[in-house]
Amino acid sequence: MVVNKHPKRSDEPVWWGLFGAGGTWFAMITPITVLVMGILAPLGIIDAEAMSYERVADFATSFIGALFIIGTLALPMWHAMHRVHHGMHDLKLHTGVVGKIVCYFIAALISALSVIFIFMI
Template sequence: MNKHDNRHKQAIDEPLWWGLFSAGGVCFAVLLPAVILFIAVLLPLGLLPAEALSYERASALLFSVPGFLFVGAVVCLPLFHAAHRLRHGMFDISVGNDSINKKLMYGGAALLSIVALGLVVAGFLG
């Protein structure tokens, strides 16, 4: 397999990674500041009622279908965003083999996503 064939093979899955990168960046830029605002600013300042994020209410929200979607948007998509940035950064400075880096970065993001979503499902079922 020559160098041209390898580039063509990589180009097939590249739109998937760029799509996950874009979605993760949007979720990171839009949803995470809102989460930080509510949990780290408004709640400690007493601008939200204390029971708004009580353990029982937060647990019920997290371990549900909307919680599953929330974790997917706030945790999993930014993981793929970070993996894509790291992979292309390593490619730009010529660290390692790109095909191995791709497997490590996206595989790590997928594994951490499965763990995060699995914990939500386990809490939902248990």
């Protein structure tokens, strides 16, 4: 058996890592966010004062709040664009490096915009 002593490095672990992080965030954090912000708060189950503009703005401008918002916007986008990239291959649309660049550029753009958005608050 011949072992290749100089294997070609792959960038796939980076994309799979972001895919996994985004999928985990989307599966575990997003449903709770939707429950709290989209169902419990509008129904009045959560006190309206707890969701006042001032409290939400204070949370969004805190370090943990900024990370939460960036994670909520960026990580699922990496997950989605990785799925799109590999889904195109499954559909026999072999876009090659161009498709990969476009997909991951969109995810990077959304990530950068989320960071810019946080710093503008």
